Amino acid sequence: MSVNYNGIALVLNCGSSSIKYQVVDTTADAPLASGLVERVTDHNEGVRAVIETLSQPDSGVDLSRLTVVGHRVVQGGAEFTAPTIITDEVVDHIAKLAVLAPLHNPGHVSGIEAARHAFPDLPHVAVFDTAFHATLTEAAYSYAIDPHIAREHGIRRYGFHGTSHGYVSREVARVMGRDAKGLRVITAHLGNGASIDAIKDGIAIDTSMGLTPLEGLVMGTRSGDLDPAVIFHLHRAAGLSIDEIDELLNKKSGLLGLAGSNDMRDVRKAAAEGSHEAQVALEVYTRRIKGYVGRYMALLGGLDAIVFTAGVGENADAIRELSLAGLEELGIEVDPVRNEGRCTEPTLISTDASRVQVWVIPTNEEREIALQSIAAVS
Missing domain, CATH: 3.30.420.40 (ATPase, nucleotide binding domain)
Incomplete structure (x- = not known):
């Protein structure tokens, strides 16, 4: 039907x-x-x-x-x-x-x-937001803690930005002229909140955000991946309460904590003007993305396409370039001319020689919600 x-x-x-x-x-x-x-x-x-x-x-x-x-x-x-x-x-x-x-x-x-x-x-x-990641296997969504405690308290990887990842993963198949079946894609939703997905055959097999949107990539105000012992250390050595640590990691970290602003435009401008803190922030930010690209290529067993989307992903050409720099041996090569500037429509930014196609595809979460809502009542 x-x-x-x-x-x-x-x-x-x-x-x-x-x-x-x-x-x-x-x-x-x-x-x-x-x-x-x-x-x-x-x-x-x-x-x-x-x-x-x-x-x-x-x-x-x-x-x-x-x-x-x-x-x-x-x-x-x-x-x-x-x-x-x-x-x-x-x-x-x-x-x-x-x-x-x-x-x-x-x-x-x-x-x-x-x-x-x-x-x-x-x-x-x-x-x-979490529904797109319901396809994760038990091994993909489980944390290595006592499973009884995990089940009792709902502790697992849920993933977020699902409407965005789902939308752009289908769009990249369309613009490539490919069926989602057989396609291996990494989608990077880079905004004030940021997450990255590994998608195979149109199905999410891994995602960077976890129990909450705090895990994973460096974000505007969130730390992303962190040694869990940092929390204990901040409590014991710095005397911070649980609520204070929560606020620190969610609202006062990321680009804001490293460079003093959660706006990527401000951070890039400060870095260009010689700010050491801003330069380090950009390197930490893009290094984290690059690490997930390598990790997800391994999980996918190869890669056909990478998609950048959302506010930073669609507008910050330098971030796209830095995030994939040095990955030529993995078949990923960005064309600096194609990559230049803001992308307001699906844009191929990889070179013709790149084995992996790199795209910028503007996300449209509202349209995706509309489509899914209408389908649900049809």
């Missing part, structure tokens, strides 16, 4: 104090409308503000034609492995998963409840 992906979706990404929204007509290339409501103290008021904006005569949106409301949810745990039609029970489950995503899931729940109240006659669908 064929699945219908045609329709119009209101996509909501509700944080604790903001609501990002986009209206997607899947038959059109560009969204009908998009925006951001900030400083939200009440999600009901926030959703009402979205509706008021979209109800304006010049909004280009007819709310009566909406097919579905799609909601981005960061943490779906082991329970939610596919787009899920939202019921009261589903909302309760998402709320309980806040123990794994305390900065995200509570805001999602408030936004979902407000949107269901505002659009009671429309189906609502939750699309989970």
Whole structure:
């Protein structure tokens, strides 16, 4: 039976104090409308503000034609492995998963409840960041700790940015003229949050983020991979509390901790002007990416393509170049002319001689959420 992906979706990404929204007509290339409501103290008021904006005569949106409301949810745990039609029970489950995503899931729940109240006659669908990584094998998602403790407390690798990784992995197959079956791809989602995936036959086999979005690559404010004993040392030697360490590693580390700014543009500018701290930050950042590329090439048993996406991946040509520099012996060679500048459409940046194709593909998580939401109710 064929699945219908045609329709119009209101996509909501509700944080604790903001609501990002986009209206997607899947038959059109560009969204009908998009925006951001900030400083939200009440999600009901926030959703009402979205509706008021979209109800304006010049909004280009007819709310009566909406097919579905799609909601981005960061943490779906082991329970939610596919787009899920939202019921009261589903909302309760998402709320309980806040123990794994305390900065995200509570805001999602408030936004979902407000949107269901505002659009009671429309189906609502939750699309989970973690769902794309439900294909990881037990060996890939398990940490080497007591399995009874791990199961009791839900400790495992979940992975995040799944809608982005899924979208660009399909897009690279399309632009290469290849079927996803038989294709070995590494996708690097580099934004303020950053993660990297190993994808084989269209299926995720490994990902850098783990129990939380803290693990893996160096990010804007997150440390990424870290010796676990650093936490004990900070508590015992520096006298920091668990909450202080949590804040340090999640909000005061990464590029911000190394170079004083979580904006890659600022860090690159400072490095070019001779800042030692910024130069080291860039090397740490790109060295981490390069290490994951080698690791994932080994797990995949070879490689057909690498994809850069998201804010840094799409805009920072120097980061793309530095992340893959010196990998010519592995069949990866970036063309400096093709790589130059910002990429606003799928762009091949590797040389003709490179055995591995390197692409920049702008991500479109909202469109992916819209497609998955419409498919779930079709």
